[in-house]
Amino acid sequence: xxxxxxxxxxxxxxAVFKQDKIIDSYKVRSKDVLKTLxxxxxxxxxxxxxxxxxxxxxKKTDLTYLEKYYKTIILSHETKVPFKNLYGTPKTLGIxxxxxxxxxxxxxSNKNVLIIDAGTCITFDFIxxxxxxxxxxxxxxxxxxxxxxxHFTANxxxxxxxxxxxxxGDSTTSAMHSGVIKGVLHEIDGAIQEYKSKYPDxxxxxxxxxxxxxxxxxxxxxxxxxxxxxxxxxFILQYNTH
Numbered sequence: 235x236x237x238x239x240x241x242x243x244x245x246x247x248x249a250v251f252k253q254d255k256i257i258d259s260y261k262v263r264s265k266d267v268l269k270t271l272x273x274x275x276x277x278x279x280x281x282x283x284x285x286x287x288x289x290x291x292x293k294k295t296d297l298t299y300l301e302k303y304y305k306t307i308i309l310s311h312e313t314k315v316p317f318k319n320l321y322g323t324p325k326t327l328g329i330x331x332x333x334x335x336x337x338x339x340x341x342x343s344n345k346n347v348l349i350i351d352a353g354t355c356i357t358f359d360f361i362x363x364x365x366x367x368x369x370x371x372x373x374x375x376x377x378x379x380x381x382x383x384x385h386f387t388a389n390x391x392x393x394x395x396x397x398x399x400x401x402x403g404d405s406t407t408s409a410m411h412s413g414v415i416k417g418v419l420h421e422i423d424g425a426i427q428e429y430k431s432k433y434p435d436x437x438x439x440x441x442x443x444x445x446x447x448x449x450x451x452x453x454x455x456x457x458x459x460x461x462x463x464x465x466x467x468x469f470i471l472q473y474n475t476h
Contacts, residue, residue: 235278237304238467239286240330243354244443246270246292249461250278251468256461267296275303285309285471287329287463307474309333309467316340316473318366330463331359335367336473337466338439346433349462350422353442354378358425363435373421376444379414395447419451426454 236251246267249259258278262270275281284300286292287309300306307313309329316339321327330351338347338361348370349359354377358370374382376395384392396411403409422440430436440449441462449458459465 235281236468236471237274237278237281237284237300238464238471239284239292239300240333240463240467241286241288241292242330243289247464248274249464249468250274250281251464254465254468256464259461259464264291264293267293268299271296271299283307283471283475285467287333287467289328289330305475307471309470313470314474315470316365317361320366320368322369328357331357331370333463333466333470334439334441335359335361335466336470337462338437339365340465340469342437342439345437346435347437347439348426348429349439349441350425350456351442351463352376352418352422352440352444352448356418356422356442360429371425375442376414376418376447379417380410383410383414395444397447397451415451419448422448423453426452426456 238249238251240247245261246264247261248270249256260270282304284304285307311325315332315336317335334349334351338349344363346363347361351357352375354375356373356375360370361367380393383390390410393407393410398408398411398415401412401416403412426438438454438456439462440456440458441460445458445460
């Protein structure tokens with residue numbers, strides 16, 4: 235059994251895998267990681283390996299705990315991965331994106347795949363049917379757009395995420411919802427169509443914290459999988475320990 239840990243900007247996700255399947259998962263704040271690790275170790279005594287990726291910060295006490303009880307892999311640019319990385323600056327490629335691309339290799343091998351991760355940022359990652367990662371794009375996520383409208387203007391309010399009822403906002407609030415949400419949807423649909431103009435057989439994966447919110451609103455055909463990054467990390471762990 236494997237313990238998979240994804241340290242994001244806002245939350246830490248932990249998942250227990252038995253081979254390729256998630257049998258339990260947790261989403262906690264960073265302050266609660268050690269408590270959760272102790273709970274997992276008590277509940278699942280057969281875990282012997284762990285991997286974690288961190289775009290946020292994992293406390294030293296948490297890492298010490300992991301290394302004490304499990305064979306631990308810290309995902310980095312030096313970790314062996316199941317694809318050829320053709321990114322122009324490979325050392326700057328986010329490790330969360332490395333995990334997402336690895337998941338696509340495992341689940342959609344020999345296909346042209348676009349992975350869209352809608353979280354704090356929205357990332358687009360493309361891997362060819364020849365198993366070559368070539369790059370993508372990064373833009374602000376939904377919450378970042380709401381926050382920016384509030385913080386960088388004098389009078390715009392800080393709003394909670396809400397699907398607009400109409401593309402035409404008839405108040406400041408509804409105009410902001412339309413601008414943010416419709417803007418994100420058009421951006422994603424537009425990117426998919428541009429990729430499909432070059433790769434008609436494109437497979438599109440939507441993942442990340444806003445997957446459920448966005449998936450039913452997109453016009454393009456996609457596969458929605460909120461656990462794609464965790465599955466990618468599990469595959470990297472297997473790839474490096476078998």
